[in-house]
């Protein structure tokens with residue numbers, strides 16, 4: 150079915166499945182009656198004939214075909230606003246009224262436009278397949294265009310959907326097959342928001358990691374808020390990963406939003422997380438110093454890309470060793486983009502109006518002080534967390550430990566530094582990761598020193614004194630110590 154210019158704000162993430170359950174149910178009840186849903190399907194961009202066939206089959210099992218149709222449309226990136234516009238276009242005023250509370254007020258005048266079309270306009274709502282895209286555009290602009298205040302960008306200009314469209318939608322059933330029915334033996338990790346399974350998928354041609362976002366079984370208002378937040382973060386992750394492809398950013402292969410739980414499918418990272426490898430979990434060998442160097446530089450490059458690729462820098466917001474994943478060649482890739490945000494670079498202008506983020510709640514030990522106290526969000530938030538990561542790579546110590554006398558890692562390094570000065574020994578001699586192989590040569594010795602110095606500079610309390618990611622990449626590649634930053 151053809152594309153139409155149903156439009157939307159690119160930042161609108163009120164996806165159809167986020168709508169209030171009662172409203173969604175009412176819409177389904179009405180559209181299921183006499184198979185009315187079949188009359189709107191031709192107007193839904195992205196809906197294919199096979200989707201319609203699938204909905205018909207679904208109906209034969211006594212299930213709501215409209216619900217499936219809306220889930221499939223939603224999985225292609227369509228929101229409540231799109232649905233509202235669709236109802237305007239197909240003149241389903243009753244349905245527009247039912248869901249009015251789900252869309253921004255600026256769209257409400259669509260109802261008036263539908264009821265009072267310009268007098269000379271011929272009836273012009275025809276299935277998109279029956280006319281050219283340009284004609285369709287023309288007729289829509291007369292009949293059911295969005296409010297004038299709305300951007301005139303068309304579907305094809307909507308970055309959110311372009312991003313999602315570049316990623317393969319897969320069915321929940323395919324994921325069940327790939328993961329052996331989400332079997333316990335396929336579990337490779339658990340995070341705050343879901344379980345990650347190893348799987349094999351024909352569609353993507355090999356091993357994948359499937360993150361199955363926990364569906365809450367708490368039906369209270371709080372439970373549904375938590376569930377909505379989980380979905381919001383999954384979609385943020387999907388949108389960001391689909392938009393930014395880089396050697397050091399975890400590739401997203403596919404997604405499924407139409408099953409009981411949303412799932413995201415990533416490249417399988419055979420060597421797990423940096424956290425696991427530093428702790429030698431599952432009996433793995435300690436990382437060599439060459440591997441540590443390559444991992445540090447690769448992860449820094451991934452962050453630099455995020456901070457500098459787009460017009461507005463992207464702030465990861467949850468940089469930590471658990472979110473740096475290692476592929477079979479030990480190449481690091483940044484993962485877990487659920488908290489990432491468009492944000493400010495550390496420039497003077499940004500200082501005047503720092504962006505306040507209420508959502509970022511990355512792991513405390515990695516969080517910069519200005520964020521904890523004032524919720525100030527700049528790229529230096531990631532620099533701070535990355536500084537902690539470097540100190541972990543150098544020392545093998547955890548970012549925070551209850552059993553260590555000095556619990557925070559920065560404080561631990563500073564105390565150790567004083568001790569080294571007191572004993573008149575080099576800091577690296579007492580801070581070095583005891584699990585790591587001995588330093589083999591001068592180059593390795595000096596790289597360890599660089600790791601510690603850059604780590605401490607990155608984790609400085611004053612964010613203006615922290616280096617940028619561009620500087621950090623340079624320091625690590627050239628093996629030089631930041632000047633006067635400690």
Ligand SMILES: Nc1ncnc2c1ncn2[C@@H]1O[C@H](COP(=O)(O)OP(=O)(O)OP(=O)(O)O)[C@@H](O)[C@H]1O
Pocket residue numbers: 337338339340341342343344345358360399415416417418419421422425471472474484485
């Ligand atoms: N693409 C992947 N390939 C291999 N293993 C992965 C992949 N993605 C995640 N994992 C494993 O699954 C674990 C859980 O990942 P997940 O992103 O859900 O949580 P987390 O980052 O550890 O925690 P949280 O999301 O709560 O911050 C990771 O620590 C890692 O060991």
